[in-house]
Amino acid sequence: MTEKMQLSAVCEIIMGQAPKGESYNTARDGWALIAGAGDFSAGKLAPKKWTTEASKLSKTGDIVLSIRASIGAKVWSDGEFCLGRGVAALRAKAGLSKEFLWHWITFKEEELVAKGKGATFLQVNRGDIGELEMELPPLAQQRRIATVLERVDSLRAKRRKAVALLDDLAQAAFLDMFGDPVMNPKGWPVLPFGEVCETRLGKMLDSKRETGRSGRPYLRNANVQWFRIDTTDLLEMDFNGKDKVTYGLAPGDLMICEGGEPGRAAIWRGEVEDCYFQKALHRARPNVELARAEYLVWMLRILSMRGGLSDHVSTATIAHLTGAKLKLLPILLPPVKLQQEFTSRLEAVEEMKKRHAVQLATLDELFESLQQRAFAGQLWDHEAA
Known part of the structure; x- marks a missing residue:
């Protein structure tokens, strides 16, 4: 039976700190500042401000975690960034796979959010993050578990993208059949x-x-x-x-x-x-x-x-x-007959979206089940542990 340990024992937690006001600039000099989840975009860091003075920095491969307002939102750090007080960086120590940590912190998001405190907006501190408990399998098994979860998560992302593309298809069909409704190029x-x-x-x-x-x-x-x-x-x-x-x-x-x-x-x-x-x-x-x-x-x-x-x-x-x-x-x-043709096209698109939605729901259930089993030790090879 693997012993439970706190996250702080296997992961360095770098809490963000707001730089001095006079150090802020918009000229992209110095360090890009990550102040919170508002600086995350499409799975990447998207800073809006810069600072010439930084005390807390992320490194490539760190997990940048939002710790206030949108507690639990996260993104990979792809370089050196100044960490503002709305975020923390999680840096895996030796013996902990950063990919395993990524999926584990996703699994723990609800528990972390429940720790939030604050009168105006909820936030968590270093202690709240560090006291989260995990069971840690050997490194090789961590990597295997992370790979399995990543594959299923990738399939889920592809399904979501397919649904978004179908929405784009409906919009393209409208513009092709009727033109821009602001400009009315077809003179309806x-x-x-x-x-x-x-x-x-x-x-x-x-x-x-x-x-x-x-x-x-x-x-x-x-x-x-x-x-x-x-x-x-x-x-x-x-x-x-x-x-x-x-x-x-x-x-x-x-x-x-x-x-x-x-x-x-x-x-x-x-x-x-x-x-x-x-x-x-x-x-x-x-x-x-x-x-x-x-x-x-x-x-x-x-x-x-x-x-x-x-x-x-x-x-x-x-x-x-x-x-x-x-x-x-x-x-x-435009003629009602043409509108009806558009409606028929929409129905076909909606039918495809429904099929994708069913498949996505199945993948979501599978992913949740795998998460539960992985972090309860049920996917581990205990003989190899």
């Missing part, structure tokens, strides 16, 4: 959104009038993401008989965010029975003789990406897409 006829869809804002939440006697689930801004509606955390408020008619949802309704990220939209597919919507959202019901919901949601997405909504969003304090502004939004109207 244009109508205001209010003449294409019947629209209305949802019900205002008034806690003073809530009785709880006719509570029903409702959608709010946070539930509507691009192309999908998240129903995992629906709240409830009263919707009486009249409200049910006014604020009811039907499959095919287009739900559009009024604030937050104005214009963000998804199609309601009847995910929850007897569901309604709050004032932070617009409900749009397309005139099917003019437009398909699938076409409209992609139209809004590309307009949002290309600045086509900016003239229609009120920004005096917080950005809003008001009911009046939405009704005036110009919408390109």
Whole structure:
């Protein structure tokens, strides 16, 4: 039976420290400063500031770990960086594989996050990190375990990339068939959104009038993401008989965010029975003789990406897409037959995404199982230990 040991016994923990204010610069002189998870990008260090004076430095091969706000986020150090107070570097000592350490600290992330303390934002200290306990197999077995986990993790990454590429394919199909909706190079006829869809804002939440006697689930801004509606955390408020008619949802309704990220939209597919919507959202019901919901949601997405909504969003304090502004939004109207062809292409893409999602879920389960077994000693060759 292998004895448990604390991380501090097998790993050097270099806690970051903020350099003096006068040492900061943006001229890329001195050391690139890593202040926190905000300086991580796509699995690499992406510094935004530099300093001419550094006391805590990472080395190539260190794991740079975020220790505040986004506790547990991590990235490999590919050089010498100044460590700010929002990060720490983990440097494996002799007898500990850095790749094994990477996967083990991933496995321990929840435990580390639970140690976070702080009034304004959570953070962990050297003791919190160093007291994490591990069982350490021989170095050769560490490397074998890390290799197995890396292979499965690589397959998961490829599946995620495939899904992202399918999203790109849908966008490319839209632009190929309809052109840029901001510039309208194909000269499609244009109508205001209010003449294409019947629209209305949802019900205002008034806690003073809530009785709880006719509570029903409702959608709010946070539930509507691009192309999908998240129903995992629906709240409830009263919707009486009249409200049910006014604020009811039907499959095919287009739900559009009024604030937050104005214009963000998804199609309601009847995910929850007897569901309604709050004032932070617009409900749009397309005139099917003019437009398909699938076409409209992609139209809004590309307009949002290309600045086509900016003239229609009120920004005096917080950005809003008001009911009046939405009704005036110009919408390109290619033939419905062409829109339907686009919808058919989308359905094929979505079917491929579903298959990838099933395979990704299987890989996620496998990876989690392997992690559990690896760090519980169940993947070790105990005779060789």
